[in-house]
Amino acid sequence: MGRRRRVYVAVNIALALVVLVAVPTWPPHLIGSANTTLLSVASLAAIWAIVAVGTGMFVNLSGLPTLAQGGLWGVGAYASGITIIHLDIGFWPSLLFAAAIPALLALPIALVALRTTGVAFLVVTIAFTEFIVLLITNLSITEGPRGLQAAEPPGSIGPLEFESLSSQYYLYLVFLALAIALYAAVARSRFGARLRAIRDRERLARSLGINVLVHQLIAFELSATVVGVAGALLLLQQQVVTPELFGSLQFIGIYLAIVLGGLTVLGGPALGAWIVLFLPLWIGSDDPNMSLLIYGVLLVAAMLVLPRGLLGALKGWTAGAAEPAPAAEPGPGGGDVALPPPVERTAQPLGDVLLEATSVKRWFGANRALDGIDISVRTGEIRGVIGPNGSGKTTLLNCVSGFLATTDGAITYRGEPLQGRRPDSIARLGLVRTFQEPEAFGSFTARESCELIVASARSREAVNEQLPEGADAVLASCGLSAAADLPVTELSYGQLRLLGVAMALSCRPYLLLLDEPAAGLTPTDAVALRDVLLNARAAGVTLVVIDHDMSFLLPICDSVTVLDGGTKLAEGEPDAIARDPAVIAAYLGESFAKRRAGMLAGEKG
Amino acid sequence: MAALEIVDLVGGYTPKVDVLHGVAIDVHPQEAVAILGANGAGKSTLLRVVSGLIAPRQGSIRFNGAEITGVSPHRIARAGLAHVPEGRQVFVRQTVADNLRLGGMGSQGQEERLERLLDVFPVLRDKLGQRAGELSGGQQQMLAIARGLMSQPSLLMLDEPSLGLSPKLVDEVIELLARVRRELKTAFLLVEQNAAVAAGVADRAYVMRRGEVVGEEHAQALLGNDQLLSAYLG
Numbered sequence: 001m002g003r004r005r006r007v008y009v010a011v012n013i014a015l016a017l018v019v020l021v022a023v024p025t026w027p028p029h030l031i032g033s034a035n036t037t038l039l040s041v042a043s044l045a046a047i048w049a050i051v052a053v054g055t056g057m058f059v060n061l062s063g064l065p066t067l068a069q070g071g072l073w074g075v076g077a078y079a080s081g082i083t084i085i086h087l088d089i090g091f092w093p094s095l096l097f098a099a100a101i102p103a104l105l106a107l108p109i110a111l112v113a114l115r116t117t118g119v120a121f122l123v124v125t126i127a128f129t130e131f132i133v134l135l136i137t138n139l140s141i142t143e144g145p146r147g148l149q150a151a152e153p154p155g156s157i158g159p160l161e162f163e164s165l166s167s168q169y170y171l172y173l174v175f176l177a178l179a180i181a182l183y184a185a186v187a188r189s190r191f192g193a194r195l196r197a198i199r200d201r202e203r204l205a206r207s208l209g210i211n212v213l214v215h216q217l218i219a220f221e222l223s224a225t226v227v228g229v230a231g232a233l234l235l236l237q238q239q240v241v242t243p244e245l246f247g248s249l250q251f252i253g254i255y256l257a258i259v260l261g262g263l264t265v266l267g268g269p270a271l272g273a274w275i276v277l278f279l280p281l282w283i284g285s286d287d288p289n290m291s292l293l294i295y296g297v298l299l300v301a302a303m304l305v306l307p308r309g310l311l312g313a314l315k316g317w318t319a320g321a322a323e324p325a326p327a328a329e330p331g332p333g334g335g336d337v338a339l340p341p342p343v344e345r346t347a348q349p350l351g352d353v354l355l356e357a358t359s360v361k362r363w364f365g366a367n368r369a370l371d372g373i374d375i376s377v378r379t380g381e382i383r384g385v386i387g388p389n390g391s392g393k394t395t396l397l398n399c400v401s402g403f404l405a406t407t408d409g410a411i412t413y414r415g416e417p418l419q420g421r422r423p424d425s426i427a428r429l430g431l432v433r434t435f436q437e438p439e440a441f442g443s444f445t446a447r448e449s450c451e452l453i454v455a456s457a458r459s460r461e462a463v464n465e466q467l468p469e470g471a472d473a474v475l476a477s478c479g480l481s482a483a484a485d486l487p488v489t490e491l492s493y494g495q496l497r498l499l500g501v502a503m504a505l506s507c508r509p510y511l512l513l514l515d516e517p518a519a520g521l522t523p524t525d526a527v528a529l530r531d532v533l534l535n536a537r538a539a540g541v542t543l544v545v546i547d548h549d550m551s552f553l554l555p556i557c558d559s560v561t562v563l564d565g566g567t568k569l570a571e572g573e574p575d576a577i578a579r580d581p582a583v584i585a586a587y588l589g590e591s592f593a594k595r596r597a598g599m600l601a602g603e604k605g
Numbered sequence: 606m607a608a609l610e611i612v613d614l615v616g617g618y619t620p621k622v623d624v625l626h627g628v629a630i631d632v633h634p635q636e637a638v639a640i641l642g643a644n645g646a647g648k649s650t651l652l653r654v655v656s657g658l659i660a661p662r663q664g665s666i667r668f669n670g671a672e673i674t675g676v677s678p679h680r681i682a683r684a685g686l687a688h689v690p691e692g693r694q695v696f697v698r699q700t701v702a703d704n705l706r707l708g709g710m711g712s713q714g715q716e717e718r719l720e721r722l723l724d725v726f727p728v729l730r731d732k733l734g735q736r737a738g739e740l741s742g743g744q745q746q747m748l749a750i751a752r753g754l755m756s757q758p759s760l761l762m763l764d765e766p767s768l769g770l771s772p773k774l775v776d777e778v779i780e781l782l783a784r785v786r787r788e789l790k791t792a793f794l795l796v797e798q799n800a801a802v803a804a805g806v807a808d809r810a811y812v813m814r815r816g817e818v819v820g821e822e823h824a825q826a827l828l829g830n831d832q833l834l835s836a837y838l839g
Binding site for chain 1 (some may be wrong): 643645652739741743753763768769770771772774775777778798
């Protein structure tokens with residue numbers, strides 16, 4: 001963030017604070033309505049803002065649309081009220097219950113909902129909220145549809161008293177500030193960065209050893225706690241809460257606030273809450289149907305005009321001259337940056353068996369994608385895997401890396417069976433894979449992508465100490481130093497491919513599985529990639545490489561495995577494989593054989 | 606008159622960032638032309654602009670003498686300019702036959718056309734009733750090409766037909782495209798990274814780099830000329 005921008009943001013925050021703090025001193029009927037006071041609307045807006053921040057935090061960082069927070073908000077309100085009434089405790093102790101009970105209830109629902117994504121996630125969370133509303137409507141302890149009354153002002157803390165409405169309003173503002181501070185801390189933490197990485201590209205995050213469920217679960221729990229506390233505040237402010245306040249339809253108002261203010265901006269949801277609550281009053285309507293109509297129109301207009309929300313748009317404008325960053329130079333590292341000296345491929349004594357797959361089968365219905373594959377890779381080896389399209393190469397890679405369960409057979413890595421381990425757990429053992437299409441975390445720069453993984457790789461079960469540590473060292477080893485600060489969306493295709501390898505190397509793996517790393521690379525990029533792979537091998541990484549580009553693959557391999565129709569067609573040294581009539585017939589083709597013969601003749605002549 | 610005439614084409618996906626910086630190429634009737642270039646050179650963007658999926662910011666595209674700049678994609682397709690996009694995009698849940706018929710929507714004599722194409726693509730005849738998703742990668746690529754031909758285009762644009770195919774299948778695609786040219790007299794505009802495919806199919810090749818055409822060669826001259834290619838592609 002530039003200095004000017006910092007000053008601008010500080011001025012805005014100060015202005016907002018002055019306006020918010022001054023609310024109780026304003027004439028109570030400024031908003032021109034007889035039965036609502038400015039202070040009560042501002043108080044409600046502050047509470048809504050806390051719910052919007054708590055919900056927006058989860059939605060923004062996880063990318064998952066949740067309506068469960070509506071029900072959890074209600075659980076918080078009722079937990080506070082019921083403990084005040086039945087345990088005869090004050091407001092402050094009841095806050096603990098308002099935080100803990102929603103968090104407890106969030107656990108099972110999150111475990112179910114987080115197995116789904118998109119619309120299914122939304123539906124599960126709606127069902128939860130409706131279930132909660134149904135429950136509190138029908139239980140006797142919640143006083144049913146009449147609502148729960150609890151008019152217990154918070155006891156004073158030292159010299160601070162909370163008897164007056166304006167002091168309670170300040171209390172809401174303090175909790176709002178705490179909620180925003182929590183959001184900021186989470187968003188800026190490594191945990192938050194990993195959450196964003198999961199949101200950007202879940203399977204890539206898994207492949208690099210990030211436990212998706214644990215991260216999303218913690219974020220959901222934090223969010224549940226925040227909205228739960230907001231529930232207790234709502235009861236304090238309204239003195240009575242009824243079940244329908246927390247229904248999923250009502251909660252759409254919170255979403256309106258989030259979208260209107262700006263989901264991706266820290267203060268966006270809070271600003272939106274203020275607008276959503278005040279606008280109908282300014283327009284001068286107490287008619288709930290009218291305000292619903294206004295909500296609807298606002299939501300549609302906001303999506304059309306301000307897709308990033310009010311604050312998001314402001315940020316966009318003031319970030320000023322959002323000059324398009326200079327286009328990335330094509331080629332690795334921006335062309336003029338020297339790669340580390342290439343390592344010549346030397347015969348290297350091979351170590352023990354590192355990876356062993358025994359009669360691995362994977363069937364998809366009647367399609368036997370893998371029908372009994374044996375493969376054994378030794379430490380220090382570069383193993384090529386080739387075969388016709390649909391022969392099972394990627395399926396084998398998916399089975400080894402834990403992305404697919406095997407139908408039958410055993411896979412062991414460093415002598416331990418991999419069965420039942422999830423992809424992220426396998427990655428933490430130092431077995432890392434890349435994907436056929438280059439994948440990257442869309443909201444990160446190249447350096448941030450590697451830093452994210454380097455930081456989480458430190459606590460791994462198995463780390464290859466020979467590989468460079470630190471994001472900059474890894475990026476340099478892949479010739480990406482000059483592109484380190486570019487957003488990944490601005491990298492050239494070749495750079496993206498190299499970044500995929502750099503991210504995998506950031507895990508400091510022992511075994512690297514690469515799926516068509518050279519596909520679509522220019523000759524120069526392919527040479528750069530070859531050097532990266534040979535350097536990795538020199539640092540003790542064992543490689544299994546799938547590729548269709550024989551001029552890239554054959555020269556770097558110690559041995560090649562050929563798959564065909566889910567079984568192993570051949571295995572051996574690259575030269576022997578290139579000559580094998582069965583391999584030529586099934587895969588390489590006659591023209592390759594001719595070109596190869598021509599090349600050999602040329603060498604002799 | 607050229608079948609396709611592109612003059613000074615400028616544009617990209619967003620108004621602020623141009624991917625193409627003044628591209629000019631032409632394709633004559635029944636000619637096969639390749640566009641070579643690294644990823645990010647703007648080759649696929651060019652095809653998308655020509656088929657109307659992206660509006661150019663500046664420049665002119667004429668197809669068989671008629672200006673098609675700014676015309677909607679379905680009209681361009683009906684005028685006889687077909688586009689087979691990158692990455693074997695077939696409707697995986699539909700049968701091979703239905704995939705092919707979709708390609709011929711709205712044109713006369715569909716069934717005869719289908720028969721004729723199945724003679725050129727015998728692999729597909731055996732699989733007509735199967736879902737396209739059950740085909741291998743190479744077969745899906747064949748299906749995508751055949752579907753593009755169902756509308757009887759006078760010009761077929763192919764985006765990286767060899768990408769991700771095994772060496773043997775690459776040979777088969779080359780042979781197939783040569784046969785399509787011979788028997789159906791279709792002109793080709795072919796985007797490729799694989800010089801062997803370009804040389805095996807095309808008469809001429811343009812080389813693109815960073816949104817500009819940096820060279821034009823007889824396609825045969827590129828084959829086996831690694832120095833020339835390296836100079837162009839980097």
